[in-house]
Amino acid sequence: AQSVAQPEDQVNVAEGNPLTVKCTYSVSGNPYLFWYVQYPNRGLQFLLKYITGDNLVKGSYGFEAEFNKSQTSFHLKKPSALVSDSALYFCAVRPIHGSSNTGKLIFGQGTTLQVKP
């Protein structure tokens, strides 16, 4: 079965320090991977995606993610955290490739990022 795991319920970092939010996946074939952020009582906002090519993907708001095929991981990173980055972060995988499958993503449980001043 295709799945996504986010092993940390919460990550705490100090403002200005680097942050990492972990994600591992289990899929057959080449994965299409996504990161979304959710602020309280809001919908999900797209941050970045990995489809193919360079293992380091850059996205919105200074975030980047590193795809590691051998470790089946897609960790979200940011060199210098801001208090405003505090939110709920979701990793997701598109499970089946095909032109009819644009709508389905499998999400992890989410990781709450808390950035303290």
Add this chain to the structure above:
Amino acid sequence: DAGVTQSPTHLIKTRGQQVTLRCSPKSGHDTVSWYQQALGQGPQFIFQYYEEEERQRGNFPDRFSGHQFPNYSSELNVNALLLGDSALYLCASSFARSGDTGELFFGEGSRLTVL
């Protein structure tokens, strides 16, 4: 450029009732998907609509049904509500020609509380 819009934002129902949630996709998008997000959980895929037909369905009972209109907007209907249906319901839109490499754009959700 309007993003994905959902209505209502909040609603309260009692067990056994029926509810209809509405979604207008982002301008230019033709595919709508619905997700259920229970408190403290990640979103769970309910189904996807394209060309007014249900194209894919997640592991949800037949009490969950939907519709897509010619203008690409969509409705999610839930019959015989259970307490466990209390959740944030998210609508997401995409453009079919982007294929499976395209990202989804989400609305802010409809918060359903079942008493």
